[in-house]
Amino acid sequence: MKDLFKKIIFALAFLSATAATAQIRGRDFTQVDEYVKGLGSMDSMSMATINNVVINKFTDKIDKARAIYYWIAHNIEYDIKAARTNNTSKNKPDDVLLNRKAVGIGFASLFQDMCSNADIRCLTVDGFVKYKTEQIGEKDIEINHSWAVVQLGLSPEEWYYVDPAFGSGYVDEDMKVFTSYYTDAYFFTDKEVFNQQHYPDNTAWKLGGGPRSKKEFLGLPVVKVAAIELGLKKCFPEVGNLKAKANKAVKFSFVLNATDSISKVELGIGERRKYKQIEIQFTATGNTLNFTHKFEEENAYPVTVFINGREFVTYYVEIE
Secondary structure, eight states, X not given: OHHHHHHHHHHHHHHHHHHHHHHHHTOOOHHHHHHHHHHOOOTTSOHHHHHHHHHTTOOSHHHHHHHHHHHHHHHSEEOHHHHHTTOOTTOSHHHHHHHSEEOHHHHHHHHHHHHHHTTOEEEEEEEEOOOSGGGTTOSSOOOOEEEEEEESSXXXXXXXXXXHHHHHEEEXXXXXXXXXXXXXXXXXXXXXXXXXXXXXXXXXXXXXXXXXXXXXHHTSOEEOHHHXXXXXXEEESOOSEEXXXXXXXXXXXXXXXXXXXXXXXXXEXXXXXXXXXXXXXXXEETTEEEEEEEOOSOSEEEEEEEETTEEEEEEEEEEO
């Protein structure tokens, strides 16, 4: 009887967490976003004042977390120069508010601090992301990014990923240009999707499915913002360093949250003067996008998949 009771409690807890997750993903944050947008940058205010103004309209913890995410992503600039040299100085919350710029750790630390002041349990996670094809399969990559985990309950099913730095925009492959581009795709991101682009230094903070090891993660192609927005859960070929024969069809397949919005697929092949971008015929069935391509030139070069005109994933191919 005791074992049966435990099983019932576990099942109820699982169903509750699953229902909560579904509710969060389908939640409408329009009113939260509009309120925070109207606050502006609040340049002359202190940390405590900013925090109170951002969250004082809301009682729900998820709404508070969303308000904090939206404000940070719109009012803190990504420090591209510091990111290029992996310089994490001047990234404490007070420094970030003073200078209004930060790298990943600064964004995450400020988000954590503001969440703590709002009575939301939140931790900063250090880890790895890939910005360029040279990092595919790299063995000695150093920690180069940080994000947050919001804990709404005791179970890992009630813990959620948040990356306010990537929510504010993105960098080019050479890490010389930062493009401001707000997206809510990095707020309570689907865990399996998030794990295609992020891998924690401490695997205790790897939530949900996805790559099973750091080695497997680093072997994946470079995943771009559009892939997170479309809900990339799995890609084929799985390895980012791709070898193929000239004029032999290579199959590409991507499992997404949905494919309804996809109207155009292109490949960006090569680099610099030899770069070309061509449109590809594709099929989209259910949650899967498929297409094939024959590479003609025998050489090694990056290949980027574009969906609806935006970078999706990048491979490095060697054609023999």
